[in-house]
Amino acid sequence: MIFDHAFETEAQIEIRELARKFSREKIAPIVEHDEETETFRREIIQGLGELGLTGIPTSDDFGGAGLGYQEYIGAIEEIAAASGSYAVSIAVSGLPQVILEQQGNEFQKKKYIPKLASGEWVGSFVLSEAGSGSDAASLRTTAVKNGDSYLLNGTKLWITQADSADVFIAMARTGGPGAKGVSAFILEKGMPGIKMGKREKKMGMSISHTMEVLLENVKVPAENLIANEGDGMKVAFAALDSGRITIAATALGIARSAIEAARSHANLREQFGKPILDFQGVGFMLADMLNDYQAAKLMVQKAAMLKDSGKPFSLQAAQAKVVATDMAMKVTTDAVQILGGSGYTQEFPVERHMREAKMLQIVEGTNQIQRLVISRALKQV
Numbered sequence: 071m072i073f074d075h076a077f078e079t080e081a082q083i084e085i086r087e088l089a090r091k092f093s094r095e096k097i098a099p100i101v102e103h104d105e106e107t108e109t110f111r112r113e114i115i116q117g118l119g120e121l122g123l124t125g126i127p128t129s130d131d132f133g134g135a136g137l138g139y140q141e142y143i144g145a146i147e148e149i150a151a152a153s154g155s156y157a158v159s160i161a162v163s164g165l166p167q168v169i170l171e172q173q174g175n176e177f178q179k180k181k182y183i184p185k186l187a188s189g190e191w192v193g194s195f196v197l198s199e200a201g202s203g204s205d206a207a208s209l210r211t212t213a214v215k216n217g218d219s220y221l222l223n224g225t226k227l228w229i230t231q232a233d234s235a236d237v238f239i240a241m242a243r244t245g246g247p248g249a250k251g252v253s254a255f256i257l258e259k260g261m262p263g264i265k266m267g268k269r270e271k272k273m274g275m276s277i278s279h280t281m282e283v284l285l286e287n288v289k290v291p292a293e294n295l296i297a298n299e300g301d302g303m304k305v306a307f308a309a310l311d312s313g314r315i316t317i318a319a320t321a322l323g324i325a326r327s328a329i330e331a332a333r334s335h336a337n338l339r340e341q342f343g344k345p346i347l348d349f350q351g352v353g354f355m356l357a358d359m360l361n362d363y364q365a366a367k368l369m370v371q372k373a374a375m376l377k378d379s380g381k382p383f384s385l386q387a388a389q390a391k392v393v394a395t396d397m398a399m400k401v402t403t404d405a406v407q408i409l410g411g412s413g414y415t416q417e418f419p420v421e422r423h424m425r426e427a428k429m430l431q432i433v434e435g436t437n438q439i440q441r442l443v444i445s446r447a448l449k450q451v
């Protein structure tokens with residue numbers, strides 16, 4: 071087996087195969103059509119939920135599967151191999167779960183996590199703004215305390231699946247400038263004042279909608295504040311550490327699909343009287359693609375293992391994210407090259423994989439921000 075999962079535990083293989091079967095049977099047949107028409111199907115999330123795949127690392131006390139990130143990354147890789155969009159959707163719906171499990175109080179955990187973990191609800195993470203992307207802590211949305219509630223005002227941008235979300239974790243400023251002035255809140259679909267703005271027209275990942283979200287005098291009960299006032303950026307950054315592992319796993323799935331397509335083509339396509347795989351220019355390219363995929367996979371697994379064992383993993387999550395997503399960009403670009411004229415057409419999935427990979431170098435912290443996190447860890451004090 072060139073894609074060797076033999077070192078995975080039985081539980082990891084079982085979860086991977088559940089996800090693979092569902093993705094091949096239910097997602098792969100509709101993905102090209104739905105990417106074209108920008109159609110997000112809620113029933114896909116519900117179907118994944120029925121298999122226990124929407125809350126894999128979430129505690130079974132709150133309706134999750136009670137497993138770890140090592141199982142989670144296998145499932146995400148399989149979903150991504152069929153559709154990058156649905157892998158990102160599951161990953162983003164996981165962010166409110168990880169936030170509430172780590173930082174929520176008992177009331178918040180019981181109220182929100184079970185429905186997110188079961189796939190009945192979809193979650194969204196509402197951080198970025200037009201003026202605060204990489205510099206997340208400079209956000210300008212305000213939350214002003216008024217009796218037993220807060221009034222939120224501002225405009226958020228690049229928010230994944232906000233238009234289908236039931237629960238949002240939104241960061242807003244309750245204090246002065248900088249990270250210490252930011253707090254995190256739980257918002258619910260239907261709260262007056264939450265409005266959807268424009269939906270971005272993207273180069274890929276179009277099943278997963280990217281929304282502008284307008285918050286106009288949204289009254290949020292004070293009990294929906296997560297942790298304490300001023301903890302918002304810590305809540306967000308800690309969640310992004312976990313999220314970056316899932317984005318890296320998404321990159322693995324996309325890259326693997328591209329390698330499979332390029333390998334098949336290189337075996338079948340004959341030029342000058344032999345399969346093009348037999349020309350070293352192509353064969354060595356595929357060899358490098360496979361090597362790079364497997365090296366990245368080890369880094370993603372290492373970050374997941376560290377997280378599962380409760381050890382610090384911010385650095386390794388950033389490394390896994392940058393290495394896996396840069397790998398996916400290179401591998402998908404090379405796959406298009408190996409398929410040649412066919413690779414550039416929509417008859418084959420590799421051009422979609424290439425467009426999907428590009429997004430992963432940007433979301434949940436650009437790869438420049440990951441390198442910033444890594445270089446900060448190298449600073450000698």
Ligand code: CAA
Nearest residue numbers: 195204206207229230249303304307308384433434435439
């Ligand atoms: N975990 C917990 N706390 C953390 C942390 C982490 N990984 N990283 C930093 N913090 C804490 C710091 O300790 C600090 O608190 P104290 O002052 O009390 O020590 C506070 O958070 C602020 O940290 P910094 O001073 O390091 O923050 P900074 O302003 O210098 O920013 C950064 C650092 C790495 C550049 C950060 O801003 C960053 O990661 N930017 C990228 C943002 C991002 O990933 N956005 C993606 C949005 S979501 C998305 O893509 C789409 C979607 O739908 C999911």
